[in-house]
Every structure is written in C-alpha cells, then in structure tokens.
Amino acid sequence: MRNMIIKVALLIGAMVTIFACYNEYPPVASLFKPEDVSFKTHVLPILSTQCASEANECHNNKELPDLRDSSAYRSLTAGGYYNVVFPEESKLYKAITVGVNGLDMPPTGQLTQLDKDLILTWLTKGAPND
Numbered sequence: 001m002r003n004m005i006i007k008v009a010l011l012i013g014a015m016v017t018i019f020a021c022y023n024e025y026p027p028v029a030s031l032f033k034p035e036d037v038s039f040k041t042h043v044l045p046i047l048s049t050q051c052a053s054e055a056n057e058c059h060n061n062k063e064l065p066d067l068r069d070s071s072a073y074r075s076l077t078a079g080g081y082y083n084v085v086f087p088e089e090s091k092l093y094k095a096i097t098v099g100v101n102g103l104d105m106p107p108t109g110q111l112t113q114l115d116k117d118l119i120l121t122w123l124t125k126g127a128p129n130d
Contacts, residue, residue, distance in 0.1 A: 034124060039127070044072055046115045047072050050108070052068045084124075092119065096111050
C-alpha cells in the first residue's frame with residue numbers, strides 16, 4: 001500500500017512539473033509599451049504609404065481591405081483582419097510576415113521589422129481606433 005501511495009505521489013508530481021512548464025502561446029516581447037502605439041499615429045501611416053498608396057495601387061479601393069486613410073480601420077474591422085486574442089494569428093499580421101497566397105505583402109517590398117513590431121503591438125493592445 002505504501003509503495004502505491006509513493007508511486008501515485010511521484011506520478012502527480014511529474015504531471016504537475018510537466019504541465020507547469022507547458023505554454024502553448026508564450027508571450028511575445030514588445031519593443032514598445034502598448035499605450036505608446038496608436039492606430040492613427042503609427043499603424044495608419046504604414047498601411048497608407050506601403051499598402052494603399054497610388055504607387056502600388058493595391059489596397060486603395062481595388063483590393064480588400066481598403067487601407068486608405070478614410071476607410072482603413074472600418075475595413076479592417078468589418079473584414080475580420082485582426083484577432084485581439086491571438087494577435088500573431090491575425091490576417092493582417094500574417095499577411096505582412098508570411099504573405100498571402102504565395103505573395104509577399106506588400107508586393108513592392110517587405111515592411112521593416114520596426115513596422116511589423118508596431119502593428120503587432122497595436123494588435124496586442126486590442127486594435128483600438130486611437
């Protein structure tokens with residue numbers, strides 16, 4: 001009986017140790033404080049210059065989402081392009097990090113890591129229209 005209790009205790013201890021170390025979605029370290037990043041000041045300029053400019057002619061009412069200044073936030077929200085629970089899984093973030101249907105986004109050239117970090121930080125803070 002005593003051996004059985006010891007075996008059960010060791011099994012429970014091993015299970016607690018294993019599951020205490022497991023974390024499916026580890027937190028992503030951010031270079032910015034979320035409160036320092038805003039949609040209008042940081043994210044919108046990236047989207048409008050890199051994705052919706054006249055030069056690349058993609059997301060300026062020709063392709064969804066429409067990322068022109070006047071409609072970017074509404075289009076991102078209506079199209080479900082962000083996920084505030086798992087920001088790294090957002091359509092917007094995946095498009096700029098891994099591409100869409102084999103195409104890099106934006107096609108004119110990858111965003112800088114700083115731009116990607118700003119967008120991820122904004123998504124992590126809940127993607128507010130601030």
